[in-house]
Amino acid sequence: MTSATHRSAERIGHTEQGPRPLPPLAEPRAGRQPETVDTVLENGLRVIAARHGAVPMVELRLRIPFAGEDAAHPARAEVLAETLLTGTERRDRVRMDTDLAAVGGTLQAVVDPERLSITGDALASGMETLLDVLTDALTEASYPEHEVSGERDRLVERITVARSQPRTIAREELQYHRYGDHPFAREVPQAADVAEVTPEQVRQLHRDAVLPRGSTLVLVGDIDPEATVETVRRMTSGWHAAGAARELPALPEVVGGDVRLVHREGAVQSQLRFSAQAVPRTDERYPALQIANLVFGGYFSSRLVENIREDKGYTYGAHSTFEFTPDNGTILVDADTASEVTAAALLEIRYELGKLALVRPSEAEVESARQYAIGGLLTSTSSQSGLASMLMNVAALGLGQDWLSEHPDRLRAVTHQQVADAARWYVPTAFTGVVVGDAEQLGEQLRGLGGVTLP
Template structure:
């Protein structure tokens, strides 16, 4: 068969259309049950929860470890203002060496089994992510145990990492998105430790190696932590290998983040950023988490508003008005619940008009509920995303670790596509009316006050401090 000529080729628009209009998408078929994997989910005597899942598509093993790592020195972790700085330096220097291995030795041992390992930290948890060839699992676990129990955090490495971290923080702190995030967290949660997502440079500069070592000994503990292994493995055997490798990591409960303060509706706060040519709009309201029966309907309502590209916010603010390149709505989950976040960045001159349109779309979602077509489009996207998250070893490991941190198991993930398919248009409308009323939101507008305050004042619902 000869190749089509330029005159016979059809464009994507032509392929997706018929003489009477756009080609309709076929209806979703019945959702087939996701088979339960070969899995062991158990809690060791140390308090470490281990989830091992056989997924033998490739001869690899993915590892995820999540340790609750809040500041536990006061009520709800409210003390110890240097905790974020010490925790960040712990995460950046833990790979510098142990009593048995140098930094190069760690890298060589992991490279020998096709492995890698990395650490990160936030106000809620310390996270470890790694992988190795399936026959290198014992080496991966041995390196992990060595780092958890015997990291030395050398003085010279700490000094270098302090300088790098201070430089990164100073650069990040000038970024509008970081300024907006910090302002939003403080508006939502006051002085709760969850707001300390990034330490101050002066706090980092004051951290000593002894403080880092002391934090690791006191806070990097197995009780309440979750270790997930997914790959070409025998689940029961993998759990036994974890128990053996981490035998020395044997006691103590990690510090979990205390409940966040209740999010209350109040005016947005104008945060002055003199000379800024762009404004950051961040709006937030209370929501419900995965264990609530309304969660599926809330997910679909959120997608309709701004959870993916084919959403009302994108169509209004980007496609119709041209105010922004990006507008979104999302659910931020924590172990105790969830909040909604609506965000967009716009040019200073359209700050007030953009906020007006965001409020309009919130109100429209609440009183003009998503149509059946909108719900079906969101349903396709959400079910597809869920299934994609289960297709790879890495994606499945990360998803399971995230669920386990909130007390959920793989069963929740396997059953959720069917729950989404069962959500009715009426349930989505009820969720939209319950959670998206504009009066339920608070947040911040980070902008040049000199050029935006008058428009925001005329619009109302914005606190403008002199």
């Protein structure tokens, strides 16, 4: 092939007048709202069923509010989550796994300070089997002695390892720095507390806390939503209780202040974790704040990533995200750096926070972040699993499918001035946080910056 008939990609991208301009982006297609039924059953269980027939599968999400004030609650809750699906009066662990496998199904339980979450999937034709195994566990879980002792011992080992990890340490220190002894701060129990948990304590916790009223079940897939709700109604009729699942107590507001240095002897890296108060997802200011956050550090083209990753090479990753509870929202900023550049990275983070709050983002920055937010939402809800998870996320805030479907329009309606106003939430004095690292190496650097409490 001669040069006259073959042109490289570089040559195709240029004209005699210079680089060939990129064509404008096409208008994004509007997301199609799936057929959805959202109702509350007689036992207090909220059920959301949505048709999404891309593949002959069904995705399941169950959220049970699972807060507890007792200091022993986190350890018992972890053991319960590990053993909930290990046996019932009708099925042992092998039978549960066999019944699920017959319909291509899985179920898994995890717990955090807010909720007990059960996720699963199966062939759409096997949905009743999936629900049967689930409701069997919810109503008749037996927590056999040998299963509890075995899972408890394995959990002790995993927690011991997890609590030695820098990211776990940083998260725990940030939680206690923000919220003190609030139950929300108790994310990882002590291994010694887990080792003391007995099967009877787990059974009692199940009786007291695994309750339908206030819980939410989401089913998304190749299903008939109306018929699915009736199936759930029939199959969960034996799951009932007088009380309601326990919601997390309201969180105190995050107050800006000094960053606290947490000593981790011999560390060669530092974990920087900062937080500020934001607004709930239901607040009318949230869409503008979402765009402002993306401009700051919410995606790879953000200012923070450009500064401390691309330009200065202080970190492989810098992020700014939101954390939501039903009536609250906070901003989280994180980066991991080498010890020798920790102070410099902190300085640059403060600089970018101040710059965003005082210098309004450009039209190009706002538009890029807006398109990313809209595209990300449409992409995340395009699959059955993504839609199920997003429906559960917004359901936990008292919202539903309509909120998801309307959010792209809210983002499109945000003005440049509204983003500039929202950016004022990022003034550096609104933030507090922790730096976890070797105080012997970091102390003098950070003392010179100010605004850091040393150990």
